Amino acid sequence: MKLFLIAGIILAALWAIDKFAMESCPFRAARGGIPRGQHARYTQQVTPARLLLLFLPFGLLMGQTREIVLVDTVRQRSIPVVMDEPSKPLKHPLRLAVLNPGYGEPPTAYSFLARHLAGRGFLVASIQHELPGDPPLPLSGPPAVVRKPAWERGVATILFVIHALRTAHPDLDPRPPVLLGHSHGGDTAVLFAHLHPGAASAVITLDHRRMPLPRASHPPVLSLRSSDQQPDPGVLPSPAELAGLPITIIHLPATPHNDMTGAATPQQKAEILHHIDTFLRNPPHASPE
Numbered sequence: 494m495k496l497f498l499i500a501g502i503i504l505a506a507l508w509a510i511d512k513f514a515m516e517s518c519p520f521r522a523a524r525g526g527i528p529r530g531q532h533a534r535y536t537q538q539v540t541p542a543r544l545l546l547l548f549l550p551f552g553l554l555m556g557q558t559r560e561i562v563l564v565d566t567v568r569q570r571s572i573p574v575v576m577d578e579p580s581k582p583l584k585h586p587l588r589l590a591v592l593n594p595g596y597g598e599p600p601t602a603y604s605f606l607a608r609h610l611a612g613r614g615f616l617v618a619s620i621q622h623e624l625p626g627d628p629p630l631p632l633s634g635p636p637a638v639v640r641k642p643a644w645e646r647g648v649a650t651i652l653f654v655i656h657a658l659r660t661a662h663p664d665l666d667p668r669p670p671v672l673l674g675h676s677h678g679g680d681t682a683v684l685f686a687h688l689h690p691g692a693a694s695a696v697i698t699l700d701h702r703r704m705p706l707p708r709a710s711h712p713p714v715l716s717l718r719s720s721d722q723q724p725d726p727g728v729l730p731s732p733a734e735l736a737g738l739p740i741t742i743i744h745l746p747a748t749p750h751n752d753m754t755g756a757a758t759p760q761q762k763a764e765i766l767h768h769i770d771t772f773l774r775n776p777p778h779a780s781p782e
Contacts, residue, residue: 565653572650573621575600577607583614589670591651592619593678596630602754605762618654622647636703647681648688668694675699675753686712695776697769699753710779713739715772719750739777743768
């Protein structure tokens, strides 16, 4: 009880500091590509005090990470999955989130994100998509064509993992999972949204570059863009296309593509988590035509 009281006092002090620091922080979401009606909701600054506010309240809930292997007998694939969940029981059911790493990255490369979501009441499944014996990702030819089989394999894996976890945890929140993915993993998550739009409650991509975002009313999408890589033509909607779509695009001017993993600085991680938290609290909705 004393620990919670101390944490409350610290939070109050940090929030007061944050009020004074708002105008001095350099981190802002870039305006390019964000619909006028949504811009104000996603441009809050990430001050040093807010950086601590992102992590501190959930420190007592984080802590349970375990690795499991799910065997897909139909496809003969043994799929490693890293599970993150709150270390203490919650009064409400856990929501499911599925995290898809970039190509060649292990699931643990995104532990800062998985543990943060666990602190927010999620059961987070980080999937190892590439297994020994899988063909390497093609480096020549149109990526949207030559890499699609790998994304399709990933979509099948996501469906299998969701089914296996809901079978093992029947008390999970019944809402569809939140899908997250970095780079190649983001392309996989976006293809999932195209093929199974009702099977995801939201999609969050960290600088995916190949698979066009769905121009659809569901699911809502947040796409965080790096400072050093450009997506292929047509991957992101034009400003005219964005009107009325539940898509939010935010540019991170201080975060390169390869720093959207555990290699990120504390400030970069805080900015990423801040925008994800804001999006999940109040995801956009498609405007009626």
